[in-house]
Amino acid sequence: MRKSLSITRRLTVTVLALEFLSAMALIGAITIHEWHVQLKAFDSSLEASAESLMGAVQDAEDEGDNVMLDMRGVHLGKNAIFRVKDERGRVLGSAGEPPSLELPSSSEHVFHNMDISGRSYRFFVLHGLRIVDPGEPNGGTPHSITIIYGTPIGHVWHEVIESIRFFAIATAVLLGVTALIMAWSVRAVLSPVNELAREAERITARDWHFDAPRSAKETVELRPLAAALEAALARLQGSFDQQRRFTNDAAHELKTDVAIVKSSLQLLSMRKRTVEEYGQGLALSLDDFTRLEMTVQKMLTLARLEQQPIENSRSGTEFQYCSLRDVIEDAIHQSKPLAELKAISVVFECVADAKVPIDNRDALLLCSNILLNALQHSPNGTTVRIAMTVNEEAWLTVEDQGEGVSDEDRAHVFEPFYRGDPSRSRRSGGTGLGLSICKAICERAGGSIEIENRVVGGALVTVKLPVKPSVSIRSSSALLKAQ
Amino acid sequence: MRVLLIEDEQRLAENIVAALRETGLAVDYALDGEAGSHLAEQGVYDAIVLDLMLPGKSGQRVLRDLRREKIHTPVLILTAQEGKESIVSLLNAGADDYLSKPFDLGELLARIKALIRRAKGVSNPILMVSDVELNTVQQTVRRRGQLLDLSPTEYRILEYLIHRPRAIVSKQELLEHLYDFDWEHHSNVIEAHVSNLRRKLNIAGTEPLIETLRHRGYRLRDEIAVL
Known part of the structure; x- marks a missing residue:
């Protein structure tokens, strides 16, 4: 019931x-x-x-x-x-x-x-x-x-008894009048609630606009409810907009990549060609296809990273740990060709190693993405400096000598597909998902990632990650033994 | 015919340029909005293919500025964006056609050709002037039913002249519309091609179809005066 x-x-x-x-x-x-x-x-x-x-x-x-x-x-x-x-x-x-x-x-x-x-x-x-x-x-x-x-x-x-009867009748009349007045006045007093409900009813998946009616905002008891509704809807709209933007951007990205692959193959089949021409065309098409594959791969990675925390907390599985120093060294090794091509020297300063709660594959993705980003934005012949310090948290900093980030971009660089150019030029390379993936990896591990400009010029990326507790204890005891 | 492609996606631009050139069109391309806008406003193009998301200057602005400059070159929009509204507003802003990515390369070529044709006031892909029949799909030329063997450049010169019957077409104009910036071009080259074309078109006992007007250019007669 x-x-x-x-x-x-x-x-x-x-x-x-x-x-x-x-x-x-x-x-x-x-x-x-x-x-x-x-x-x-x-x-x-x-x-x-x-x-x-x-x-x-x-x-x-x-x-x-x-x-x-x-x-x-x-x-x-x-x-x-x-x-x-x-x-x-x-x-x-x-x-x-x-x-x-x-x-x-x-x-x-x-x-x-x-x-x-x-x-x-x-x-x-x-x-x-x-x-x-x-x-x-x-x-x-x-x-x-x-x-x-x-x-x-x-x-x-x-x-x-006469007087009792008089008062009883008066009371009955009074009760009746009160009931009428109450019914009317309570409805009048509650009208802001109804107005609030009517306004809230107008919200649809398409139109998120919600403005609490003035009557509700002026009612002391309803003010928190109206404010909470407004705030909740604003947050929802924000995340909906973000999702929609992501979907649009992803669609744009995929369509462009597909358009390239398709046009490459169609160009090849426009007329009969020589074997060399076919070979060349197929190689180009394969490159185009690889780029499409990379975009899809990164989107899937991002999707996996964003949904995993929920699964983790539900199943209660423990994090895998990996050595941050080894991973950084791997990343440096991986990016060597690009660094050599641009004559950029990569300097790695590390005092102590730290075990961070990220599995090896993701940690390598994180480090190499940050490093590649730094290399891409560095002029030829400069230096990229990587430093790692371990206290209660592991801090990883990557400095480059590029042009740095504008204040406008800084707020968005970690958003998917953001390229620091409204037209989303792809010539700078990458899919625009690298830093988003970095952010997702850091946040899943309970850490954070920030980007800022160095005073002397260039960008500074700082990653803060929690450290496996037993490791720091063991290392300090080892230190004591050594003393 | 000369086409301008404004597309920031290098690989896609390369493919489209290659395809357009293979069909006998001269193509220039720009990888950003500023350069594209600059080229487009020279007014030497017979059609423009325009991407919307461009660095420097958006496709919408390129189109708007072009129409403001009173340049009526047909514009085909390439877009990967969803939404009918933007297409409607683009067509209203002066675009002539659109294709959404990923598109069919053959369809793109056909649409560009149709746009060029319509801009010249012709809707039939087979162009006729007096007894000359030019098939723009097969790229063949017949005179009095007789198939003529023309080189690609000769074909393009004839196609351009047929689009402008009776008008005097200067060598400069021919150069502008038949060659893109990738070609080494000298006016002597044009002269040689025109003279070859005239020879191939010639039928004994008739006046030459293409008149040469000294220091002014060429003119295609649309009536054959029998000598």
Whole structure:
């Protein structure tokens, strides 16, 4: 099952839930408060009614100085139950059947809740003193009157429930309005996300142009996403462009070489020729074909070098090591014919040997490519100086006395097929892949290659390669032994 | 006819030059854009074969400058680049034809010849002037159905003159269009060839087909006046 999350829904639900909870808490608080207020009002009205009953206790005007209840002008609540007694237990008046409550002797005001025939009542017990004939010399006859007065408490409940209902309806309306506003405002707030998505949707393999919309760039939360998208796409486009350029250049290179071979053979077959002419033509065609083969070979080498690191890291195979000094000597030996042809002396300075993590074939390719490059760019009769130093890394430097590299070229010399001339003239020799292959070899071994201009003129190529650790230890111990 | 080849790939240029010369065209070639542009602007060529990726000056610029100089020599572009857009823009910039590398040498030669022919206002490979028939494919000449045995140079002189009937063609013009820089040329050589050609073309009882105008040059009649 696919799980889908909606930020809009989550936000709305969260806000509504919070709002609902706070409304509930508010209603609870209001209920308690309302209950207290209503009960207090109810109690006061009970007290007032009881007091008015007390006021209705009158002198009976008989000889026993008794009292009586005169109900005229006394308004009692609906369904009120009461009983008025004097100190002798004589009931002066009653309505309904009030319970016989144990009456506290003191005159404090006491409230009682009780169910009478299925209804909740609240009773108030009032003790009072009525004095008959207070103007008499003996000070009159005091009567201690007890009044029990109660009315149904349902009214209080009714009031409280009314107010709860009011707040509940208000809350419901508020929730509804909030939900609508949230749905609208969240969509408005999230619109930069949609715009970003729409812009990103327009990216195709052909058109890499991506400009994060301004709304996304102005949104603090989206700014990192927009920037990351832009950066990632720029990087992808860069590598795509590089691949496309490589493919175009490779196609151009191969087509040119094929065109030469084809035209050589077609020229030969244009008409009947002598055996010598055929021999000459075939030799030339073979040369042309060799060049085509070389281009293909170098392209394959470059492809192999560029894909191998992945395989290596996957299979975890160890690097092969080779002696850098031996390889350089081999390279010098190989390039001797060209050096002699141009009367260039090659000087090799080497103090210590180093084992570098490159196999013999690639190491020779690396060294001879750099050396040939130096020889090709050296004027006749100059010197090419090769030096090797070993510390934590092996450093190989090759200096020539040629014209050096321009700043513009320096950035590109390691790119495939770059020849330092926009027209890609091939007369300077080489396929334009030599230095790219060098770079691929160095990088695969975890090293680096750089080219710069010497102050005195000419180019300086520096190769830095990691060294097999055990070798340096062994050589230092050998050094100790020698001491 | 004289063709200029501008191609930086030495071996390819050598092959094309050899093939063009074998078909009887005079060829000069330049290995970079600057030199090629300089040669092309002399206006002595009947066709130009132009590579696009050239050191010094790109093929596009060579073509543009050529057309700006009001030189209308037909130009055939050789290209190893992909993409139709560049071909469209090149044709729009004044190129007459194109071939993409790797090309067929025979096709290149045929296209160059067709370009030269069309530039001279002829679309048929068999040229006719009065009773002379010149087949540019087989490089044969007949007069009144009779096959004539001409040397390559005589053939080329006749071909050039047939392209310009009734016009006076100077010796200088013949030299410019029939020989490339690799030839040692003297105007006497032309005179000897023309006189040989005239002799071979001659039929008793008619006026010579090629008139010699003293100090001015030669003219090919297109009507034979019967004496």
